[in-house]
Amino acid sequence: MNSGSRKWIKLWVDPWLSSTMRFTLDHRHRAVWADLLALGGQSRISGVICSGEESGEIVGLPLLRLAGLVDVPTEELSTMLELFEKQDRIKVEHDSGGRIIIRLLNWSKYQAEYSKQARYKAKKKQQKESSYPHGYQKATSEVTGGGYQKATSLEVEVEVEELQNHSANPPGSHGGVALPSDQIQGSADEKLTAIQRTWDYYIVRLEKNHKLLTFSPIRRQKGLARLAECLQKTGGDLAKAEGLMRVAVDALAASDFHIGKNDRGRRYDSWEENLFRNREQLERWLEQS
Numbered sequence: 001m002n003s004g005s006r007k008w009i010k011l012w013v014d015p016w017l018s019s020t021m022r023f024t025l026d027h028r029h030r031a032v033w034a035d036l037l038a039l040g041g042q043s044r045i046s047g048v049i050c051s052g053e054e055s056g057e058i059v060g061l062p063l064l065r066l067a068g069l070v071d072v073p074t075e076e077l078s079t080m081l082e083l084f085e086k087q088d089r090i091k092v093e094h095d096s097g098g099r100i101i102i103r104l105l106n107w108s109k110y111q112a113e114y115s116k117q118a119r120y121k122a123k124k125k126q127q128k129e130s131s132y133p134h135g136y137q138k139a140t141s142e143v144t145g146g147g148y149q150k151a152t153s154l155e156v157e158v159e160v161e162e163l164q165n166h167s168a169n170p171p172g173s174h175g176g177v178a179l180p181s182d183q184i185q186g187s188a189d190e191k192l193t194a195i196q197r198t199w200d201y202y203i204v205r206l207e208k209n210h211k212l213l214t215f216s217p218i219r220r221q222k223g224l225a226r227l228a229e230c231l232q233k234t235g236g237d238l239a240k241a242e243g244l245m246r247v248a249v250d251a252l253a254a255s256d257f258h259i260g261k262n263d264r265g266r267r268y269d270s271w272e273e274n275l276f277r278n279r280e281q282l283e284r285w286l287e288q289s
Helices: 013-018 027-042 063-070 074-086 107-128 160-168 188-205 217-233 238-253 271-275 279-288
Strands: 052-054 057-059 090-094 100-104
Touching: 027 063, 027 074, 027 100, 063 074, 063 100, 074 090, 188 217, 188 238, 188 271, 217 238, 217 271, 217 279, 238 271, 238 279, 271 279
Parallel strands: none
Antiparallel strands: 052 057, 090 100
């Protein structure tokens, strides 16, 4: 768990006070549910209660450890988790070692709005920083140690006009200047790892079934092409480029139309067709962030 900075989650007042939860869960159940929400907000993988990630696999928590965190006996916690799962509040999985992984369902629906507000505030802050020269780019990301980072703590400040300039003058075109290779951070393996982390982040944010979707060569190629473009936008900084790609994922996840809330009830949230198909599509998502 990442405890290096203060974090917060949104608790929706009306559902908490007047939804069916009030009548189907007693005060002890609701206290444990509130703890699970806090753990989901603290997790490196937003909305997924686990201990972290290792070699591309999510590592869960021992039941005894989780029971200690929420301060109830293990038998009682098991019963509560079964109830929460029947109520479609969570999905319980197990890693290869039998440890528990808890996915909080509808997490992105209720927590994504903060992500949008954080980026808006970051842009407003940048406009006030008159000491920066025109066109200056600054991106900050808390992606560290090869692990995952929750969407709500990712803040990327990129001046929109600068993004548009890159779109109008892509590297290699008239007016575009490609960065020398020695200014671009990361080996080929590090770039592949960054794309794998972004894919895993996409699976979690869009609530995809990781058992059904494969990170195929086509999807990997699309991701690497967009990463190269993000590296141009961030002056060759690999961590910031990965952060930009996650901002695009967040923007897609926040679009009701694309996640199926349209008159056809159809999702338009494919990695290769709707998110990272080409440079222009990537930049449209960045503009909406």
